[in-house]
Amino acid sequence: MGIFCINHNPSITSTTPMKTISPNFFPHLQNPNFGSSFNCRNRHLSTTSAPSHIPLCVSSHATTLKITEPASTLQEICKGHVPEHILQRLREIGFVEPTDVQKESLPYLFSGRDGILHAQTGSGKTLAYLLLIFSLISVQKSAVQALIVVPTRELGIQVTKVARMLAASPSGLESEGRKYTVMALLDGGMLKRHKSWLKAEPPTIVVATMGSLCLMLEKKVFSLEALRVLVVDEVDFMFNSSNQIHSVKKLLTLYSKISSRQTVFASASIPQHNRFVADCIQQKWTKRDVVHVHVNAIDPMPSCLHHRVVICSKNERLQVLLTLLRKDGPKCAIIFANEQSEKSKKAGNAPSTTSLVDFLIASYGNDGSEIQLLEEDMNFNSRAAALSELRQRGDCLLVATDIAARGVDLPETTHIYNFDLPGSAVDYLHRAGRAGRKPFSKERCIVTNIVVSVERFVLQRFENELVFQCEELSL
Numbered sequence: 001m002g003i004f005c006i007n008h009n010p011s012i013t014s015t016t017p018m019k020t021i022s023p024n025f026f027p028h029l030q031n032p033n034f035g036s037s038f039n040c041r042n043r044h045l046s047t048t049s050a051p052s053h054i055p056l057c058v059s060s061h062a063t064t065l066k067i068t069e070p071a072s073t074l075q076e077i078c079k080g081h082v083p084e085h086i087l088q089r090l091r092e093i094g095f096v097e098p099t100d101v102q103k104e105s106l107p108y109l110f111s112g113r114d115g116i117l118h119a120q121t122g123s124g125k126t127l128a129y130l131l132l133i134f135s136l137i138s139v140q141k142s143a144v145q146a147l148i149v150v151p152t153r154e155l156g157i158q159v160t161k162v163a164r165m166l167a168a169s170p171s172g173l174e175s176e177g178r179k180y181t182v183m184a185l186l187d188g189g190m191l192k193r194h195k196s197w198l199k200a201e202p203p204t205i206v207v208a209t210m211g212s213l214c215l216m217l218e219k220k221v222f223s224l225e226a227l228r229v230l231v232v233d234e235v236d237f238m239f240n241s242s243n244q245i246h247s248v249k250k251l252l253t254l255y256s257k258i259s260s261r262q263t264v265f266a267s268a269s270i271p272q273h274n275r276f277v278a279d280c281i282q283q284k285w286t287k288r289d290v291v292h293v294h295v296n297a298i299d300p301m302p303s304c305l306h307h308r309v310v311i312c313s314k315n316e317r318l319q320v321l322l323t324l325l326r327k328d329g330p331k332c333a334i335i336f337a338n339e340q341s342e343k344s345k346k347a348g349n350a351p352s353t354t355s356l357v358d359f360l361i362a363s364y365g366n367d368g369s370e371i372q373l374l375e376e377d378m379n380f381n382s383r384a385a386a387l388s389e390l391r392q393r394g395d396c397l398l399v400a401t402d403i404a405a406r407g408v409d410l411p412e413t414t415h416i417y418n419f420d421l422p423g424s425a426v427d428y429l430h431r432a433g434r435a436g437r438k439p440f441s442k443e444r445c446i447v448t449n450i451v452v453s454v455e456r457f458v459l460q461r462f463e464n465e466l467v468f469q470c471e472e473l474s475l
C-alpha cells in the first residue's frame with residue numbers, strides 16, 4: 001500500500017487563515033451526508049509531500065489503491081524509535097504485521113507531527129498512538145509524560161490494559177530498576193489512592209476520563225509540564241458532548257502546551273472532518289502541520305460486517321430476538337438497548353436493559369451462555385467486573401447501552417443486535433464496530449436491527465449515510 005498525499009493548493013500558505021479553507025479545497029473528500037472522504041478513485045493523487053506547515057491529509061483505501069511497496073513489519077517501522085524491549089513485547093503478543101492505520105500514521109508520528117487518526121472501528125488506532133508514546137517517554141523521568149483521554153471508564157480500563165501489556169518486561173528479561181507505570185484515572189475509581197500515588201511518584205502514562213482528570217489538575221495534584229504526548233481518543237464524541245467539550249478545550253490550550261507536546265486525535269468517525277482539521281489549527285489544538293490520516297475513506301465500516309433488519313411489532317421484539325439468537329447461536333454477542341429516559345424512570349418503569357436481561361435469563365440463559373449487563377447506572381466495580389468476566393469467558397451475551405459502543409474491544413464478538421435503534425448514524429457505526437475486530441480476519445460478522453415498521457426509514461437514513469445495505473429477514 002502506498003502512501004498517497006493529496007497535492008495541496010499552493011495558494012494555502014502558513015499565513016492563510018485556516019478558517020477560510022472550505023471543504024472545496026478537498027472536493028474529492030466530500031460525502032455530503034457523513035462527511036467522510038468519499039470516492040478517491042480516478043482523482044488526481046500525488047505522492048508529493050506537502051510543505052510541513054500545511055495540514056496533510058493521507059487517504060487510502062485498501063481495495064482500490066495498488067500496493068506497490070513490500071509491506072514493512074511493525075518492527076521495521078518502529079525500529080530506531082521504539083525501545084527494543086517494547087518491540088520484543090510486540091513480537092511476544094503477536095503483533096507483527098501493521099494494520100493500515102499503523103503503517104500510514106507511524107512514520108508521520110515518529111517524525112514529530114501531530115496526527116488525526118481516522119480509521120474504521122477495530123483497525124488498531126490504540127496500538128498506533130501507544131507506540132508513539134513509547135517512542136517518546138523515558139523511564140528515567142518521574143513525571144507524567146503521556147496522557148490519554150477517553151470518554152468512558154470501559155475504554156479507559158481497556159487502554160490501560162494494553163499499555164501495561166506493552167510496558168511489561170519481555171519474558172526472560174527481568175527488568176532491573178525503573179519501569180514505565182500506567183495509571184487509570186477514571187471517574188468512579190479510587191481517587192484518594194490515586195492522589196497519593198500521583199503525589200508520591202507520578203506515573204509515566206495516565207489514562208483518564210475527563211471528570212477525574214480535571215479534578216486532579218484543578219487541585220494541582222499533578223501537572224502536565226513534562227507532557228510529551230496528549231491523545232484524545234474518540235475525539236468526535238468528546239467534542240460533541242456538552243459535558244466534556246469545555247474541559248477538553250481547556251486541556252488542549254490551558255493545562256498543556258501545544259509546542260512541547262505531540263497531539264494525537266483518534267476516532268472511527270469524524271463527521272465534517274475537513275472543518276475539524278481547520279479548527280484544530282485555528283484553535284491551536286494541534287500544530288499547523290497536523291496530519292489527517294484517513295484510512296478506508298470510502299468505506300466507513302469494516303467490510304466483514306453483514307447488516308440485516310427484521311421488521312415486527314413492538315410486542316414481538318423480545319420473541320424475535322430470542323428466535324434470532326436460537327438461529328444464529330452466537331458464541332459472543334452484544335445486544336444494544338437505549339438508555340432509559342428520565343420520563344420512563346420517573347414513571348417507575350424498569351429499564352429496557354433490565355427487562356431484556358430478565359427475559360434472556362428466563363428463556364435463553366440455560367443454553368449455556370452467560371448473560372452480562374453493562375449500563376450507566378451500575379457502579380464502577382460492577383462495570384469493571386462485567387467487562388473482565390466478558391474478556392475471560394469470551395462466550396457471553398452482553399446486554400448494554402451505548403457505554404459499550406465506543407472503543408470496547410471484545411475480539412470474539414461476532415454478532416450485534418440493535419434491540420433499539422441507535423440515535424444517529426455515528427452511533428450505529430460504533431455499535432456495529434464492536435464486531436469484526438480481528439484486523440486480518442475475513443470472518444463475516446452480523447449486525448441485526450430489530451425495528452418496528454415506522455422506524456424502517458430511520459435505518460434507511462443510516463444506510464445512505466454509511467453506505468451499506470440491510471438484508472431484510474422474515475422470521
Ligand SMILES: Nc1ncnc2c1ncn2[C@@H]1O[C@H](COP(=O)(O)OP(=O)(O)OP(=O)(O)O)[C@@H](O)[C@H]1O
Nearest residue numbers: 095097098099121122123124125126127268407409
Ligand atoms: N498489528 C496488529 N496485529 C494484530 N492485531 C492487532 C494489531 N493492531 C491492533 N490489533 C488488534 O486489533 C483489535 C482492535 O484494535 P483497537 O482496539 O486499537 O481498534 P480501534 O481502531 O481503536 O477501534 P475503535 O475505533 O473501535 O476504538 C484489538 O484486539 C487489537 O489487539
